[in-house]
Amino acid sequence: FLAAHLAAHEGGESRRAVVGPSYGYNPDSPMVGVDELLAQLSPELVVERYRHLPEFQDVRQPYFAGCGMDLRKRSIPWKAFWTGNCSIRMDDFRRVGAFEERFQGWGGEDMELGFRLHRAGLTIELAADAWAVVAPHDRDHKANFDELFANMRLFLSKFPEPAIEMGLAVMVEKGEFWQWEPTYLELLDWQQRARGLSVSAEIADALADVPDDEAVTIIGCGGELPASVTGATLVDFDHELLDRAVRSGDHSGYHALGLSTPLSDDSAGTVVITSRMAGVWDTWGMQILAEAGRIGRRTISYADPVLPTAHSQQPHFEGRAA
Incomplete structure (x- = not known):
């Protein structure tokens, strides 16, 4: 031995x-x-x-x-x-x-x-x-x-990064330890496919009526943000694009899929889930929506289980009573 x-x-x-x-x-x-x-x-x-x-x-x-x-x-x-x-x-x-x-x-x-x-x-x-x-x-x-x-x-x-986030989720939420790697590989594949998907216009539309002083979290921010967005909390599974977006303004960022983030309860007035989350939505959509609901008072979601382009669908709104 x-x-x-x-x-x-x-x-x-x-x-x-x-x-x-x-x-x-x-x-x-x-x-x-x-x-x-x-x-x-x-x-x-x-x-x-x-x-x-x-x-x-x-x-x-x-x-x-x-x-x-x-x-x-x-x-x-x-x-x-x-x-x-x-x-x-x-x-x-x-x-x-x-x-x-x-x-x-x-x-x-x-x-x-x-x-x-x-x-x-x-x-x-x-x-x-x-x-x-x-x-x-x-x-x-x-x-x-x-x-x-x-x-x-x-x-x-x-x-706090996607590989560990997904490991916790497959064990606790799904009870499927051996699905950890296959689901992580799906994310890596989607990360490459979504690398060129810009959601800047989508984010601008989602936040058009949100007051400037309202705390905003964006899940699936990508690498480019509209100039009108300042001081946002950004979440993305692509570390390179996240860093680029954070450096573009006075933003904070978290490398995460959005299943279990370090963000506090009700830390945002509005949470935007972009269509960059479409490729993982079939597997993780309910968990991401639940986390968005924990983080913010209102959720605006553009995610869908098909590969979209910006503006290809109407946003889905969810909220809670004050």
Whole structure:
């Protein structure tokens, strides 16, 4: 086990964080009788005989197999960085600040560490020979996941950006952990397709009757704003376009999809959701509308599940009684 982990760190052009498979780690559908097998046979023999059984495989096995066992091909490989079986060089561990001590209870602290390691330039790689066996044991799933959700909120507060925002949403709102990467890839694809979509005229229309002194938040602001807009709070999933828009005036900005922003309740009089959100609306529209309703007293939405151009549809208004 140790030799396999050490070998995985040798050679190559970059530092890496290494993940090993944990046979028997399938909390939702654990293989029956693993304890008895381990009492009778060596771990090596147990793995040799049963490694191909889905119920004995690491719950991450489909995720590993889906990228040809090469986590470097994944867009968020740190999602699979679980400290049940992993290794990193001590200087890299210390360089990124080690574990976040504010995490409490079960879950999330390993993915957050993996996120920081990956951001610091380490690749996250799978070493299939560096395996372990996890004997099934009783688990309080509800308590574990309540703690995980709390820890994911802390993760998002540290790194308020779309990848983490979506991870929290797929777990808490949808209960679909393994949909995290597919939905994130959909966002990345839409980000490229929507790069040239200007919503400046749309924003001008939406705010034409809004008083100049009213606080405004724009979700899906893009890179260009009408000159008439000043002091707005801007939200966009494209970091480059968001920075450009923020620099164009006295605006503040948040790199987010709009599912769970750092903005305060009722911090805006009007929230505009532009047609730049069209490409994610089928999946996230209800959550974005809910967040807009939390942030502001009135929502003006141009989003629609088809690729629009500016002015291609009438805005949808939502509001709350004062």
